[in-house]
Amino acid sequence: MFRFSEEKFEALLQIICQRFDDVDRLKAVKLLYYIDKYSLLNTGRPILGDLYIKMNRGPVPSKSYDIIKSIPFLIDSDNKFYQEAVPNHTYPIIRAKEKPDLDVFSERELQSIEKVLTEYGHLSGRKLSDMSHKDFTWKESKSSSPIDYRLFFKDNPESKHAFEAMLIEQKDDEFLDNF
Numbered sequence: 232m233f234r235f236s237e238e239k240f241e242a243l244l245q246i247i248c249q250r251f252d253d254v255d256r257l258k259a260v261k262l263l264y265y266i267d268k269y270s271l272l273n274t275g276r277p278i279l280g281d282l283y284i285k286m287n288r289g290p291v292p293s294k295s296y297d298i299i300k301s302i303p304f305l306i307d308s309d310n311k312f313y314q315e316a317v318p319n320h321t322y323p324i325i326r327a328k329e330k331p332d333l334d335v336f337s338e339r340e341l342q343s344i345e346k347v348l349t350e351y352g353h354l355s356g357r358k359l360s361d362m363s364h365k366d367f368t369w370k371e372s373k374s375s376s377p378i379d380y381r382l383f384f385k386d387n388p389e390s391k392h393a394f395e396a397m398l399i400e401q402k403d404d405e406f407l408d409n410f
Contacts, residue, residue, distance in 0.1 A: 232380060233280030235294045238335050240279055241311055243344065244299070245331035248312070250348060255322040256299050257288060257356030261363060264290045265351050268368075270343040271380065272387050275396030278340050285372035289363030299325070322356075
């Protein structure tokens with residue numbers, strides 16, 4: 232439905248890692264989820280365009296997660312990120328080796344990112360995961376299955392304008408008929 236942007240994913244993960252020093256895999260994927268959700272509900276477009284899957288710990292952006300899982304522990308690799316075992320952290324922390332290219336984002340996307348990071352960035356991955364289990368999108372999806380973007384709007388009627396913008400962009404009459 233939407234096209235995944237690896238360029239935006241890398242820049243967004245760099246922003247998150249630059250801003251917070253406790254970003255493990257769980258926290259990263261949950262912040263990505265909430266950023267895409269916020270953008271979708273306000274503009275009709277997610278920033279990453281990833282395919283979200285209902286997993287035990289909440290919605291997971293599948294392509295982003297695959298990339299995150301492949302991040303090495305070696306600082307001197309060619310990768311833009313590395314993982315580091317840190318005392319007092321159960322899971323390795325993701326570190327960015329470069330500053331993000333903010334030019335890949337629109338001003339509205341940067342505002343969405345800032346809003347979500349300000350509101351949720353201080354929370355742990357576990358807390359964000361627990362919160363995501365309360366989301367209509369997660370509750371209404373089948374386990375280990377893709378989450379339909381339309382579900383984001385079913386419990387957010389105030390986002391009708393964004394839903395209509397999404398429909399116009401997608402130009403999919405069947406999409407509206409099945410809603």
